[in-house]
Amino acid sequence: MRIAIGIEYDGSAFWGWQTQPEGVTVQGVLESAIAHIAEHPVRLHAAGRTDTGVHALAQVAHFDTLTMRPQTAWVRGVNAYLPDSVRVLWAQPVPEEFHARFSATRRSYQYWLMNTPVAPAIQRLQLGWYHQPLSLQSMQQAIQYLLGEHDFSAFRASECQAKTPVKTMHEAYVVKEGDSFVFKFSADAFLHHQIRNMVGALIYVGNGKHPPEFIAELLNQRDRTLSPPTFSPNGLYLTAVQYDSRWCLPPTQRGLLQLR
8 A cells, every 4th residue: 555645843853855875864763653553664655855954844845654554643653753854744545656756747825035134043953044135036036047948967966866857847946024935946856055046146136236137147157156155944835735736635735825
């Protein structure tokens, strides 16, 4: 039997999603908790592998088991063995051909940036922070250049293992809410550190160091060394994973703000 689960987690205390020889990971604590209920080791496959410090409001994963349990056991039972920073939101049997990663058609992330002169003490690990004033209008103009199919090599980490840097960006926009900016990106898939690198470049536009056309120039140059530094992971959230309706999954989209 294949079980799909929806997951929320605060990535602050974890070395990312993927199990590693050293360090506590989200995948590691989840596999351990599920094994308590399944009474055998399990292997989780996720829609996306978030990095160290990155959070998720709507991660999706699946595992296989021969153990029969009510769906509540895969939620409340598993949660009883998890740290407070990780929660299973729902669980549902799915056909064996379903795959949390390969069946996904689109992924969405949001970045929460606090823009104040002094760094926040509260929620400091749940949001990014930048101290100089930022122009919403400039960043809104710049972010439009990211829409469509592009070679995103300028925003690709050197250790990225993706087969191709060409991705299709379906949504890219930024809004302001009080002292915060929220960036949203939706694409078929993302490169390693792509969003944090794009946010870093957009901030360089917002603070006046570069005009909005700077983003188009980076895309055309395809050179990571010409782009601004990678921005903090603290404010980055996986907020949605889209699947075909034939899988009949519970809602797989949540957001920081009610945007659009």
